[in-house]
Structures are given as C-alpha cells and as structure tokens.
Amino acid sequence: MLRAFEKWLDPFPPDEVPPPPDGLVRFLWACTRGARGYILALALLSAGVSIYEAWLFSFLGQVVDLLSAWKAGDATAMQESSVLWGIGLVLLTSIGLVALRTMVQHQVLAINLPLRLRWDFHRLMLRQSLSFFSDEFSGRVTTKVMQTALSVREVLFTLIEIAPGIGVYFIAIIALAGGFDLKLMLPFIAWIALFGLAMLYFVPRLGKVGQEQANARSSMTGRISDAYTNITTVKLFSHSKREAHFARAAMEDFKLTGFRQMRLVSQFEIVNQVLVVALIMGAGGYALWLWHQGQVGTGAVAAITAMALRVNGMSHWIMWQMTSLFENIGTVQDGMETLTRGPKVQDAPDAAALVTTGGAVTFDNVSFNYNGERQVLDALNLSIRPGEKIGLVGRSGAGKSTLINLLLRFYDVDEGAISIDGQNIAHVTQDSLRSAIGMVTQDTSLLHRSIRDNIAYGRPDATDAQIHSAAASAQADGFISQLSDKQGNSGYDTLVGERGIKLSGGQRQRVAIARVMLKNAPILLLDEATSALDSEVEVAIQESLDEMMKGKTVIAIAHRPSPVYHRSHGPAHCHGRRSHHRARHPCRTARQERHLCAAVASPERRISRRRSWFDRGHGVGISVSGPQWLSPFVIAHIRAGQPANNKFNKCIFSKNTIII
Missing domain, CATH: 3.40.50.300 (P-loop containing nucleotide triphosphate hydrolases)
Incomplete structure (x- = not known):
C-alpha cells in the first residue's frame, strides 16, 4: 500500500516550466505546482489530528469525573458508560487518520516534492544563458538547486503543522477550557497573546539572520567548490594554505551569522519558558481555586493541568519550528535570487527548427558589446558562402571568439542580424541551431x-x-x-x-x-582546435580533419597564422572595423595588401606598419587606428591541401564588409 502512495506524485514531469516569480509567497505557490491537492489534503488531515489530540483532554476530564463518582470494583458502571465507548471509538478512528496523514506526508510529498523541484530547477539552469554561468560559482548554483528545493518542502511542512495544525489545536483547547468554565479560557488566551508578541519580536529577526546565514553558506560552499574545481592550479602554485584561509574567511562569516542566530534562539527559549511557567501556574492554580469554590469538578482540574503541560511541550516545539522555518525561508530567499532569473537568450515564441541547405553564414550590420561596457563589434558585415573555409587570426581580445559566440547564439546581437542559409538565427530554436554546428575549442x-x-x-x-x-x-x-x-x-x-x-x-x-x-554537423568551428597537440600527432590528425571539412562551412580561429598556414594560401592581415570606400583588388603580397588597406581607409585614419607577431615570417600586419578603430581581427579564406606561401587569396573590401 505504501508503494502505491509513492506513485501518486510524478517527480519528473515532462513539461518545461517557466522561471518562478519573485516574491516569497508567489515563489512558494509556483513551487507547489502539481502538488497542491496533496498539500491541501495534508493540511486538512493535520487539522483533524490536532482536533483529535485536543479532545483527548476533554475525555480525560470526563474519565476523571466518572472515576470520582464510581465506586471501586463497579464493573457494571464501566460497561454501561458511553464516555468510555466514545473514547475507544475515537482512539480507533485516530489510527486511520494518523496513518493517512503520514502516508500523504512521507510517501507522497517528502521525497517526490523536493525531487520534482530539483528536476525543474536543474532544467531551468540548463536553459540559462552562457553569461549567467560566467558570473556564478558552479558550486553555488548547485547548492541553490539542491538546498532550495529541500527548504521549500520544509517551509511548506512547517506552515502546515503550525497554521492549521497548531492553530486548530489552540482553538480547540480554548473551547474545551471554556466548556468547563468560561473563566478558564482567560489564562490560555493571555498566554497566546503574550507568545504572539514574543514571536512578533523574535521571528522577523530570526528571518533576517536566517537569510544572512544562507548567503554566508552559499559563499562558503562556492569558495570550497572553486578550490576543488581548480585543484591543479592550487597545487601548481603551492597555494593550499592560501585557499584554506580564503575559505576560512567565508567560514568565519558563516560562524558569525550562526552565533547571531543562536543568541536570538536562546533569548526566545528563555522568554518562552517564562511564559509557559506562568501558564501552568495561572491555569492550574485558577482551576484549583475554582474547584475549591465548587465551580468545577476534579476532571476539569486534571484536564486543564494536562492541557497546560501539553502547551509547555508544544511551545518549545513551536519555537524550534519557527527558528527552522525562518532559517529555511532565508535559504529559499537566497535561492530565489538565482532561480527566478530567466535566461537572457530565449527562443522566440514562434521559433522554428533551423533547416540547413548548404551552410551559408551571413553577419549583416552586426554590433555587439558586453554589458554595455566594451564595444567589440560595430556594424560588421561578413558573408561566408556554403562550403567556404574562413580563418580568423588576431590578438587575444580582438573579438574572434565573440564572433563565434554570436554565431552559436550564446549572446544576442545588439544590432543587425546573423543568418544561416537565409534564416535569422534569432528566429530558430537554439537546440536546432547548435545541432547544425560542430565546434572544437582550445579549452x-x-x-x-x-x-x-x-x-x-x-x-x-x-x-x-x-x-x-x-x-x-x-x-x-x-x-x-x-x-x-x-x-x-x-x-x-x-x-x-x-x-x-x-x-x-x-x-x-x-x-x-x-x-x-x-x-x-554542416558548419564547423575550430578554435585553436589542435593547440594542445604535439606536431607529430597534429600532422597525423590533419588528414582526418581535412576529410571532415569537405563540403562543410568552416571557421577556424588562431592567435597566430601557423595553425591555418600549412593548408592555406596564407591569411590576409587587415585590422580595422570598416573601410569607407568600395574597392576590389587581388592581394598578392603583404606590401600590396598594405597599399590596398591604405587606399580604402578614410582620410582621418592613420595607417601604420606595426611590427608584431604577425611580422615574424608571416608578412606585415596592418593596423588601422583612429576615432572609430575597434577590435582588429583577421579573416582568411583557407583551402585544405594547398601548400603554404606568401601569396594571398582574392580580397574584396566594401563598405563595412570584408569578404576574402
């Protein structure tokens, strides 16, 4: 039977979910998707169990009164008593009630609900843009996915136990106390009011320090995880002690938040004990006084005293539950900062799958900057015909990898459009786009x-x-x-x-x-694809690479010309964002190329010959500088199997366009 309950809630729903909304209540509501019926059932069952527990004290009082009236050994009276039969019936009924609540809580929700949330959160993180992971510790993200799901479950369970469960319980015991004598309600009402004031003081403070502790825990986990992920670097520079102290600083922050939390808990515990002692003395003493006055019976004194003692245990439990509640709320709020963020790059609502026919790639007036801080590309036009092989050669940071990242749509362009076989990549699904592109990176x-x-x-x-x-x-x-x-x-x-x-x-x-x-894939991107290979293996693998590139559109990235030189006519080096005059000219030598660049450059730009790593046996690099100079990179048309020399392929320069 227990296994049947375990199958009621599917922990792995197939449908994709949107990022949950901001705000604690809305976030928790979104997290209950698919489980709200079971959560409502658990709340109702918890309320039923609380009513049952409260009525036990009423039965206790009635039993004490009966025992006071009966003579010892009067079995007939016991057999004819409807009270005892009622108690027996309630006790037997409680077995089914508690069993059902337990199965809903433990079999249906306890495992399936957090697992379902982790499944949803993990898929949300997998859909995040690449820039998201550039700004976050991977260990920190993992912690939030795992811990937030667990904390959501604990928050829901605690609220269910405290709100309907404890709320109904206190209402029931007040009603039962009033059933003996209305004046016996006063000590319990006074205690609830004072306990509520104590909670109003301590709970917000516990919530604030709980969130601080969750932040400190995430930071501590992130630093430790970062050291383990980069353990080779740590060992290489002999920085084990440095990393230990770096993590210790985060541990110290976590310790301080923990101490602040425990100070509040201790103060709450002391105040709670004072209130409970006052309740026991007040309720029990007042019941004895009423009994002495003949206004209540012995059963009322026993029931009121038992209820006050029960409140003693429950108040401490409530205090710890509230402490745990706001610690978990802090964890949820910390996770919300990450889990509610939608991806920056999203599929259009009507996005269709990319259909490749030849692998033509077009950059049409593309501009791009990183977070508005550094303009990398400005009004770039580039056309690559189907099956064409292009090499990008330039210094680090020139924008070569940015060009590739934009083609893969890891980032969206600020202006312009990128198309593959005439289809704007912003209008196709990301999965179909990347399925059509194969890439080998240096890292x-x-x-x-x-x-x-x-x-x-x-x-x-x-x-x-x-x-x-x-x-x-x-x-x-x-x-x-x-x-x-x-x-x-x-x-x-x-x-x-x-x-x-x-x-x-x-x-x-x-x-x-x-x-x-x-x-x-029909489009191949090679980012220093053989940079980690020794020359012997590189030569051996080259034939396979050449075979793989046949019929494919290829873009190869290199920091120096040699990776593309051995199978090309040699890369043409031309730095500059744009040329303002249309020109068409074959580039035969570096000198002729330099003259061509000078001819098409706008008058206000300064053309200079620059000795650099381009010059070392690979021709002369041309630097175009001026008010609009930006991110020089090199584009070269390479052909597999061609011998290397210093001859350049045909270069076509037009406004904002370099086609080689």
Missing part, C-alpha cells in the same frame, strides 16, 4: 563520464563501431586502449574525472575532435 573540458559517453555526446544514438571509428580518425584510439580507472573500468568505459582531469590536454582535445567528427 576542452569533458564530462565526468566514460570515454564512450564523452565521444557519443556528439551523437547519442551512435553505435560502438561509429564511436571507435571517430576515435581512430582523431588519433585517440591508441591511448584510450591503455586507460583504466579505480572502479575497474578500462578502455572506452574509463571514467575521465571531473572536466576530464585524468587525461592530458592533448588527449582531451583528441576526444573532443572525435566527438565533433561523430556529430558531423
């Missing part, structure tokens, strides 16, 4: 899964034969066969460690190349 990180899983990430339905073929083409099969891990796995089943730390940089890059080969 290759792998998932902490097996080699097989990492290669198959490019095509999840690939067969083992296809995976092995891709690995062989990437010159990765040799080292893969020699791998093993402490779990006893070997070869393609070997776990690579977090971010692939068990593999060398070259091995990780070969796995990444195999993954892209398996994906076989």
Whole structure:
C-alpha cells in the first residue's frame, strides 16, 4: 500500500516550466505546482489530528469525573458508560487518520516534492544563458538547486503543522477550557497573546539572520567548490594554505551569522519558558481555586493541568519550528535570487527548427558589446558562402571568439542580424541551431563520464563501431586502449574525472575532435582546435580533419597564422572595423595588401606598419587606428591541401564588409 502512495506524485514531469516569480509567497505557490491537492489534503488531515489530540483532554476530564463518582470494583458502571465507548471509538478512528496523514506526508510529498523541484530547477539552469554561468560559482548554483528545493518542502511542512495544525489545536483547547468554565479560557488566551508578541519580536529577526546565514553558506560552499574545481592550479602554485584561509574567511562569516542566530534562539527559549511557567501556574492554580469554590469538578482540574503541560511541550516545539522555518525561508530567499532569473537568450515564441541547405553564414550590420561596457563589434558585415573555409587570426581580445559566440547564439546581437542559409538565427530554436554546428575549442573540458559517453555526446544514438571509428580518425584510439580507472573500468568505459582531469590536454582535445567528427554537423568551428597537440600527432590528425571539412562551412580561429598556414594560401592581415570606400583588388603580397588597406581607409585614419607577431615570417600586419578603430581581427579564406606561401587569396573590401 505504501508503494502505491509513492506513485501518486510524478517527480519528473515532462513539461518545461517557466522561471518562478519573485516574491516569497508567489515563489512558494509556483513551487507547489502539481502538488497542491496533496498539500491541501495534508493540511486538512493535520487539522483533524490536532482536533483529535485536543479532545483527548476533554475525555480525560470526563474519565476523571466518572472515576470520582464510581465506586471501586463497579464493573457494571464501566460497561454501561458511553464516555468510555466514545473514547475507544475515537482512539480507533485516530489510527486511520494518523496513518493517512503520514502516508500523504512521507510517501507522497517528502521525497517526490523536493525531487520534482530539483528536476525543474536543474532544467531551468540548463536553459540559462552562457553569461549567467560566467558570473556564478558552479558550486553555488548547485547548492541553490539542491538546498532550495529541500527548504521549500520544509517551509511548506512547517506552515502546515503550525497554521492549521497548531492553530486548530489552540482553538480547540480554548473551547474545551471554556466548556468547563468560561473563566478558564482567560489564562490560555493571555498566554497566546503574550507568545504572539514574543514571536512578533523574535521571528522577523530570526528571518533576517536566517537569510544572512544562507548567503554566508552559499559563499562558503562556492569558495570550497572553486578550490576543488581548480585543484591543479592550487597545487601548481603551492597555494593550499592560501585557499584554506580564503575559505576560512567565508567560514568565519558563516560562524558569525550562526552565533547571531543562536543568541536570538536562546533569548526566545528563555522568554518562552517564562511564559509557559506562568501558564501552568495561572491555569492550574485558577482551576484549583475554582474547584475549591465548587465551580468545577476534579476532571476539569486534571484536564486543564494536562492541557497546560501539553502547551509547555508544544511551545518549545513551536519555537524550534519557527527558528527552522525562518532559517529555511532565508535559504529559499537566497535561492530565489538565482532561480527566478530567466535566461537572457530565449527562443522566440514562434521559433522554428533551423533547416540547413548548404551552410551559408551571413553577419549583416552586426554590433555587439558586453554589458554595455566594451564595444567589440560595430556594424560588421561578413558573408561566408556554403562550403567556404574562413580563418580568423588576431590578438587575444580582438573579438574572434565573440564572433563565434554570436554565431552559436550564446549572446544576442545588439544590432543587425546573423543568418544561416537565409534564416535569422534569432528566429530558430537554439537546440536546432547548435545541432547544425560542430565546434572544437582550445579549452576542452569533458564530462565526468566514460570515454564512450564523452565521444557519443556528439551523437547519442551512435553505435560502438561509429564511436571507435571517430576515435581512430582523431588519433585517440591508441591511448584510450591503455586507460583504466579505480572502479575497474578500462578502455572506452574509463571514467575521465571531473572536466576530464585524468587525461592530458592533448588527449582531451583528441576526444573532443572525435566527438565533433561523430556529430558531423554542416558548419564547423575550430578554435585553436589542435593547440594542445604535439606536431607529430597534429600532422597525423590533419588528414582526418581535412576529410571532415569537405563540403562543410568552416571557421577556424588562431592567435597566430601557423595553425591555418600549412593548408592555406596564407591569411590576409587587415585590422580595422570598416573601410569607407568600395574597392576590389587581388592581394598578392603583404606590401600590396598594405597599399590596398591604405587606399580604402578614410582620410582621418592613420595607417601604420606595426611590427608584431604577425611580422615574424608571416608578412606585415596592418593596423588601422583612429576615432572609430575597434577590435582588429583577421579573416582568411583557407583551402585544405594547398601548400603554404606568401601569396594571398582574392580580397574584396566594401563598405563595412570584408569578404576574402
């Protein structure tokens, strides 16, 4: 029967959910989606159990009065008493009531509700834009996904127990006390009023310090996680002690918030004990006085005293529940700052899947800056024909990777449009866009899964034969066969460690190349794709790369010309945002290229020959400077299999356009 209740709430609903709204109440309401009926049932059952517990004291008083009236050994009176039969019936009924409440709370909600929230939160984070993760600790985000879900459950359970449960209980005991004598209600009403004032004083302060503690916990977790994630750097610079002290500073902040919380808890505990003692003395003493006056019976004294003692235990429980409640509310509010943020890059409501026909890429008057701080691209036009191979060469920070990130739509352009085969990428789904693009980066990180899983990430339905073929083409099969891990796995089943730390940089890059080969997308992006490979392996893998590039549109990024030089006519170096005069001229040499750039540059710009890493055996770099100079980068048309020389391909310069 318990297993049947466990299936009532699906923890993994298939439908996507929007980011929850701001505001604690609205956030909690959104988190109850799909479970509100069960939460309402739990609240009603909790109220029923509270009424049952309160009525036990009434029955206790009636039993005491009966025992006072009966003579010892009078079995007939006991058998004929409707009170005892009523007590027995209520006790038997309570078994089903408590069992049902327990199953709804523990089988339906306790596991499924937080798991459902984690499932929803995790999918929300996976849909976040790349810029979101650039500004957050990964460990901090993980903590918020995990802890916020658990804290939402605890907040809901506590509110259900305190509001309907305890609320109904106190109303019931006041009514029962009034049933013996209306004046016996006064001590309980006075206690509730004073306890409420104490809560009004302490609870907001506990809530504030609870949020501060949640922030401190997230910061502490983030710093510790950051050190573990970058443990190689920590070891390389012998900064273990430095990292320990860096984490200790966050731990000190957490300690201080914890001390402030416990000071408030201790003060609340003392005040609560004073109020409870006053209630026991007041209610019990007043009941005795009324009994002495003959206004109430012995049962009333017993019931009132028992209720006051019960309130003693419940008040301490309520205090700790309120402390826990606001600690969890603080955790929820801390998580809300992250979980309620929608992604900056979103699919249009009517977005369709991208349909690739040839892989033509067009940048049409594209402008872009990062957070309004630094203009990277301004009115850029670039046309890449289907199957064309383009190389981008330039200094770090020039905007090469930005161009790639915009094409992948990791960021939205400020102005202009980017199209693939005539389709604006802002009007197609992000999944279909990135499915049409394969990319190998210089900073290759792998998932902490097996080699097989990492290669198959490019095509999840690939067969083992296809995976092995891709690995062989990437010159990765040799080292893969020699791998093993402490779990006893070997070869393609070997776990690579977090971010692939068990593999060398070259091995990780070969796995990444195999993954892209398996994906076989029509557009290929290579960002220093062989930077981690030794020259011998690079030569061996080049034939496979050339084969993979056949029929594909390729954009290759390099900080220096050599990665594209060996299979091209040589990159053309031209720095500058735009040229104002239309010109068409073949570039034969660096000198001719320099003259062409000078010819099309606007008069106010200064053309200068600059000795740089471009000059070292690879021709002369041209720098265009002036009021509108911005982010120089290089565009070159490369052809696989062509011998390297200092001849340049045909260059077409037009207004705001460089087509090579």
